[in-house]
Amino acid sequence: xxxxxxxxxxxxxxxxxxxxxxxxxxxxxxxxxxxxxxxxxxxxxxxxxxxxxxxxxxxxxxxxxxxxxxxxxxxxxxxxxxxxxxxxxxxxxxxxxxxxxxxxxxxxxxxxxxxxxxxxxxxxxxxxxxxxxxxxxxxxxxxxx
Numbered sequence: 001x002x003x004x005x006x007x008x009x010x011x012x013x014x015x016x017x018x019x020x021x022x023x024x025x026x027x028x029x030x031x032x033x034x035x036x037x038x039x040x041x042x043x044x045x046x047x048x049x050x051x052x053x054x055x056x057x058x059x060x061x062x063x064x065x066x067x068x069x070x071x072x073x074x075x076x077x078x079x080x081x082x083x084x085x086x087x088x089x090x091x092x093x094x095x096x097x098x099x100x101x102x103x104x105x106x107x108x109x110x111x112x113x114x115x116x117x118x119x120x121x122x123x124x125x126x127x128x129x130x131x132x133x134x135x136x137x138x139x140x141x142x143x144x145x
Contacts, residue, residue: 020145027080029138034075035132042068046124056092057120058106069098072135074081079126093143101131 048065049055055063073094077083083090105127112123 027140028136030076030080031076031136034080035135036071038068038072039132041071042128043124047102047121050120057109061109061120061124062102065098065102069094076139077144081139083144085144090143095113097135097138101135105131128137 003086041106042064045067046060049060049063050057053060077087077090108127108130109120109123112118112126118126
């Protein structure tokens with residue numbers, strides 16, 4: 001049975017500190033701020049296209065993610081990670097990740113809204129949080145290294 005006693009799971013503490021030791025707090029805060037900006041822009045466009053314009057949820061999601069792509073790429077490159085590496089190489093890596101995220105996002109949207117009967121708006125928020133979590137690691141270790 002799982003207990004909350006940290007002495008019982010010393011390996012978890014070691015893993016936790018190993019992962020977070022390499023993360024600079026300022027960089028993480030900048031990433032979260034940039035992510036919030038991209039989130040607000042992307043989510044607003046999704047709601048306008050889906051709720052007001054009546055666009056199909058997958059088209060609204062794809063169009064909104066495209067806007068979020070540019071907000072996120074530019075803010076993360078120039079502000080969060082302060083990268084000066086090759087712009088086109090990073091744009092290509094970011095684009096590949098974007099395509100993967102787009103497919104996963106639409107697949108998760110299908111599962112959550114159609115199969116689990118969640119509202120598309122709530123599904124969108126949950127999916128965006130999931131993507132933000134794995135993107136930080138990929139940005140730091142691959143795209144903006």
